[in-house]
Amino acid sequence: LNGLISGSSVSNVVSGGIFTIPLMKKAGYGGIKAGAIETASSVNGQIMPPVMGAAAFLMVEYVGIPYSDIVRHAFLPAAISYISLFYIVHLEALKMGLRASASQRPRSLRERAIGWALGVSGTIAVCGLVYWIAIGAQALLGAAAPWVLAALLLALHVALLRVASRYPDLPQEIDIDNPVLPDTWPTVRAGLHFLIPIGVLIWCLMVEEMSPALSAFWATVTLVALMLTQRPLIALFRGTGMDGSWRKGFDEVVQGLNDGARNMIGIGIATATAGIIVGGITLTGLGFRMTDFVEVVSQGNVIAMLLFTAFVCLVLGLGVPTTANYILVASLMAPVVVELGAQSGLIIPLVAVHLFVFYFGIMGDITPPVGLASFAAAAISGEDPIRTGLQGSVYALRTVVLPFVFIFNPALLLIDVSGWFDLASVAVASTVASLAFAAATMAWFRERCRWWEVALLLLASFALFRPDFFMDRIAAPYAEAPASKIFEVARQLGEDERLAMIIEGTNIEGEQVRKTVGVQLGAPGDGRKRLQDAGITVVALGDQVQVANVRFGSRAKKSGFEPGWTIGGVLVPTDRPSAHWVYAPALLLVALLWWGQGRRA
Structure with missing residues (x-):
């Protein structure tokens, strides 16, 4: 999970792999599988909110929706991808007959x-309490609220350090020769x-709705203050004296700033290069040519179009850091999927398109022959990088399938999901589907399949991932x-529901085009105003209804609406049984x- 903030799969493999790969080899997984597991988990860190290797902040600009929506849409696929990876590691252990590491104190089920129940419920209660205290302070104190919240944050920091002082310091290194699992909750306490800076970052982005740069600034300030004071305060609470603790905290801040600057050098250069490429694509019109090229290759077949787009994103992402990777694939390939999907009658939410190209862009760090993350893992394990990359690609299949799922079934991104029951149904079904798919790829469930x-x-996994396929x-x-x-x-649709319609018109190359597009509507109200708020001005001219204007930079513009085009029809949801059946x-x-496998075993 360190990869969600590092912005680089390779650096994540190097920083975590030096501990995890030797441990897995000692446990009996073998060098190739150990390197492949580390590679797959490190790359998955790039798709996990709230940071997503900094791509989440860029996605706000490209998709045109709030940061909180990006986090909400991206969380479930990332979570089930990690859950299924844990399951794959478990299945590998079962296949090889491996045993779990010893625990410091064996505990009953x-x-x-x-x-776990007390820990999870306590965490939820504390998060809710912090949220309502902050909201209440904003409502009651107005402009003075930031200062009051800062004082409360300082008190929380001191209180948590008081708790931490009662437990041994977290180990800086792992004893590879004698690995013992530490007790969970003492380690957490x-x-x-360390969660305070992350909480500040998320609060600034999602509640205060600050810009990503300003949010990162305040999170960094909080982190610097935490690093300067944590050692002196812990020493004070333990009564061991603060000699040298201030100096050590200052040295850690300097070292952290130095490491951060070094990490950003490569990302900055790659991002600048990506900007040059994007500028060249925009000025030369290569983007339109790419759409035509993919259309010719796919021959109008949506699956073929998505497969070819995934392959191109994979090639574009070879050896490129996450941030620059997303800029490239979002600028070059996302418009292709939006345009050709609309022409095929497929209503694809814009965020689903951007997550699709993003997922396949970062897969380039795993797949041979380039696969830089696989090469880094192989260097640590001492095994062949190509075989490590191939094994990592097998483990990554459970992530590769997810973009195709949420293109056709946006419910996986929590789009058009209403109520807690729908949310729970989608989450449970998607998780079981991912586990079933992982078991199928490993050919092992409770025993060999x-x-x-x-x-x-595979059939059960498909049905759980795509229930709409059968209901359609x-x-x-x-x-x-x-x-x-x-x-x-537009007036009758609920809040955040999508209005789908068929539009016809002439594109920039003089071709007559008919496509299906959709736009997410905001708060309930007058239909005309809801369309205007979404960025579309619609006028009736006799028997025809036309799109008079599309606001620049709006979600409607990015979803494929064009001014001057004629609306051929409106798609109204039918009253059919729920696909959840x-x-x-x-x-x-x-x-x-x-x-059945249990009986056979």
């Missing part, structure tokens, strides 16, 4: 369950104060209404396979 069991696991065969998701109904339909037989199939 009941003790572990109670400990000893490092709770037969070929037909692998096929059934029973009832159409949309019914076409006359264009004259657009204001009425497909979950029941799919979950039953997974349960039967689990039960």
